[in-house]
Structures are given as C-alpha cells and as structure tokens.
Amino acid sequence: MTPAPIDQKLRGELRALLGPKVRFEEPMRSHTSFHIGGPAQIWAEPANPQVLLSLLGLARQNGLPVTPVGGGANLLVADDGIPGLVIHPAGPGFQGLTRTESGLRVGAGVSIEKLIRATLREGLAGVEFLAGVPGKMGGAIRMNAGTHDEEGVVRSISDAADAITTVGAEGRTQTLSNREADFRYRSSGLAGQIVTEAHLSLSPDDPSAIEGRVKALWALKRRTQDWTAPSAGCIFKNPAPGAPAAGWMIDRAGLKGFRVGGAMVSPIHANFMINCGNASARDVFALIDEAAGRVEKMFQVRLELEVQVLPRDGGSHDSLA
Numbered sequence: 001m002t003p004a005p006i007d008q009k010l011r012g013e014l015r016a017l018l019g020p021k022v023r024f025e026e027p028m029r030s031h032t033s034f035h036i037g038g039p040a041q042i043w044a045e046p047a048n049p050q051v052l053l054s055l056l057g058l059a060r061q062n063g064l065p066v067t068p069v070g071g072g073a074n075l076l077v078a079d080d081g082i083p084g085l086v087i088h089p090a091g092p093g094f095q096g097l098t099r100t101e102s103g104l105r106v107g108a109g110v111s112i113e114k115l116i117r118a119t120l121r122e123g124l125a126g127v128e129f130l131a132g133v134p135g136k137m138g139g140a141i142r143m144n145a146g147t148h149d150e151e152g153v154v155r156s157i158s159d160a161a162d163a164i165t166t167v168g169a170e171g172r173t174q175t176l177s178n179r180e181a182d183f184r185y186r187s188s189g190l191a192g193q194i195v196t197e198a199h200l201s202l203s204p205d206d207p208s209a210i211e212g213r214v215k216a217l218w219a220l221k222r223r224t225q226d227w228t229a230p231s232a233g234c235i236f237k238n239p240a241p242g243a244p245a246a247g248w249m250i251d252r253a254g255l256k257g258f259r260v261g262g263a264m265v266s267p268i269h270a271n272f273m274i275n276c277g278n279a280s281a282r283d284v285f286a287l288i289d290e291a292a293g294r295v296e297k298m299f300q301v302r303l304e305l306e307v308q309v310l311p312r313d314g315g316s317h318d319s320l321a
C-alpha cells in the first residue's frame with residue numbers, strides 16, 4: 001500500500017521540531033547492518049525524551065504509524081520501505097551513561113560497545129556476554145539480546161535489566177520492572193513502546209577479570225559467527241532448549257552457501273544470511289522461505305523469525321503478512 005504523502009504543513013512542523021534531524025524518503029539500507037531496505041517515509045532523530053513526546057504528538061495528530069529503530073542490527077526492511085515515522089532515539093538526551101549504587105543507568109542510544117567499555121572502566125560485571133553484539137541499548141532491551149557466556153550458559157540482558165523506561169505511542173512515560181517488561185527469549189513485551197533508558201543491576205569486579213571474559217567472548221563470536229559480509233545476525237530463533245539449533249538444521253538441510261539473487265546462507269554460520277553486495281529484501285524473504293520449508297520437511301520443526309521484519313506486516317511479502 002502506498003503511504004499517504006506528507007503535506008507541507010507537517011513537513012514544516014517536523015522541521016521546526018527537529019531541524020536537520022528529520023529527513024524524508026531516507027534509504028534504510030544506510031541504517032541497517034544488512035544494507036538492505038527501501039526508504040523510511042520520515043526518518044526522525046529526536047534530541048531527547050521531551051522532543052520524542054512532541055514527535056509522538058505529531059504522529060497521533062496526523063495518523064502516522066511509528067517505528068523505532070536503533071542500530072539496525074536485527075532488521076530486515078522491505079524493499080518498499082517503511083511508511084510513516086521512523087524514530088531513531090540516539091540524540092544527546094539518549095546518550096546518558098551514569099553510575100548508580102547498584103549498577104548503570106543507560107540511555108537508549110548508547111551502543112552496546114560503549115556500554116561494555118563503561119563496565120570495564122567502572123569495574124562492573126554482569127553484561128560481559130553482550131561483547132560483540134552490535135546495536136544500541138534500546139534495541140537490545142526490546143530484543144532481550146544475549147548469547148552463551150564463557151561456560152555455555154544462555155544469558156540475556158534481562159538478567160541485569162531491573163527498570164526500563166518507555167514512552168508509548170499515546171505519549172505516556174512509564175518505568176517498568178523486569179517482570180512488567182515481560183522478557184522472553186529474544187523478545188519482550190515492549191512492542192509498541194519506545195525504550196528511552198534502562199537500569200542495569202551489576203556487581204563490582206576486578207576490571208582485568210571482566211576484560212578477560214569480554215575478550216574471550218569476543219574472540220568466540222568472531223570465530224563462530226559470520227563477520228565477513230553484511231547480515232542481520234541470526235535470522236531464526238533457536239527452537240526450545242535441548243532441541244537442535246536452527247543453524248545446525250539449516251546446515252543439515254544442505255543450505256550453507258545456497259543463494260537467491262544477492263542473498264546467501266552464510267557458509268560459516270547457517271543461521272546467518274548475508275548480503276553478497278546487491279541483495280534485495282525480496283531475495284532474503286525467498287531464502288527464508290526456502291530454509292524454513294526445508295527444515296520443516298526434514299525435521300518437522302517450524303522455525304520462527306528472530307530478525308525483525310519492517311514494516312511489521314512484511315510490506316509486499318505475502319508469506320510474512
């Protein structure tokens with residue numbers, strides 16, 4: 001569906017609120033690690049939570065759908081792009097990183113890399129397992145990002161996040177407890193909310209011990225994941241603990257190196273799909289359908305997407321609608 005055009009009045013209001021931090025028809029391939037995606041109808045970078053609230057007010061008055069985007073490291077954006085307002089909360093008011101009695105308060109726009117550096121500087125342990133996970137705090141909270149720690153135990157940011165501040169489309173700011181955020185495996189109950197900051201509960205530890213763990217995990221990631229080409233990380237969630245991993249099943253289905261157009265199942269990690277240079281979202285959707293279909297036939301397992309498809313209805317790709 002073609003989105004309604006943005007009229008001059010709304011363009012003026014957006015420019016008055018955001019100055020140069022609003023752009024129209026902004027190519028999403030510049031904002032995703034996959035380097036894939038059509039244009040965001042409106043790309044907005046609010047400076048702080050107050051500007052975000054005004055922006056959401058404009059969205060409500062004009063009936064615009066709202067989509068938050070962080071580092072774009074877990075996104076597959078449709079070739080037709082994203083209608084409405086795409087909000088990137090990464091301005092100065094979302095960059096806070098402050099020490100508290102029990103850990104760190106972290107703004108939604110802080111990169112995971114910067115967070116890890118802060119934990120080393122402050123000697124605070126508890127999120128080392130996030131080392132090497134690309135993206136920003138808001139996206140990591142929404143996705144409940146995580147990985148296996150150095151002992152092979154599955155760890156997620158929800159192990160440390162004890163307060164999450166969000167703004168809803170209706171403009172209500174609230175701070176949720178860990179339980180209220182309804183964290184699940186690579187997911188949370190925060191869809192429809194924009195995370196503005198979160199508090200992480202961390203324990204004091206020797207910075208060199210933390211650094212040792214960070215380096216080991218980072219090296220493990222470099223060895224086992226595919227860092228050779230643009231991707232969005234794992235395409236599918238792993239099925240329930242104890243069941244074979246999604247990548248293992250895709251590999252067994254003979255798909256490592258399988259290609260559709262410019263998209264390929266990574267020859268290194270079969271749950272990664274990579275952009276060989278000119279992939280379209282349509283190519284990736286076709287590869288997803290192929291992998292999911294073959295795995296279901298061979299293992300009777302229905303794989304579920306981990307990658308977030310935007311817009312949420314999959315754009316013009318019917319099978320994800």
Ligand SMILES: Cc1cc2nc3c(=O)[nH]c(=O)nc-3n(C[C@H](O)[C@H](O)[C@H](O)COP(=O)(O)OP(=O)(O)OC[C@H]3O[C@@H](n4cnc5c(N)ncnc54)[C@H](O)[C@@H]3O)c2cc1C
Binds near residue numbers: 071074132133143
């Ligand atoms: C090479 C590679 C390796 C990866 N390895 C891992 C890994 O080991 N473990 C792991 O968990 N992930 C991994 N990922 C995926 C990705 O890094 C994580 O999901 C990360 O948390 C995404 O953060 P982001 O800021 O990029 O979110 P985005 O990709 O921008 O967005 C992801 C989702 O969060 C929503 N969102 C973004 N910002 C906000 C906000 N402020 N408020 C509310 N919702 C928001 C978006 O609408 C979307 O639904 C990997 C990705 C790559 C490319």
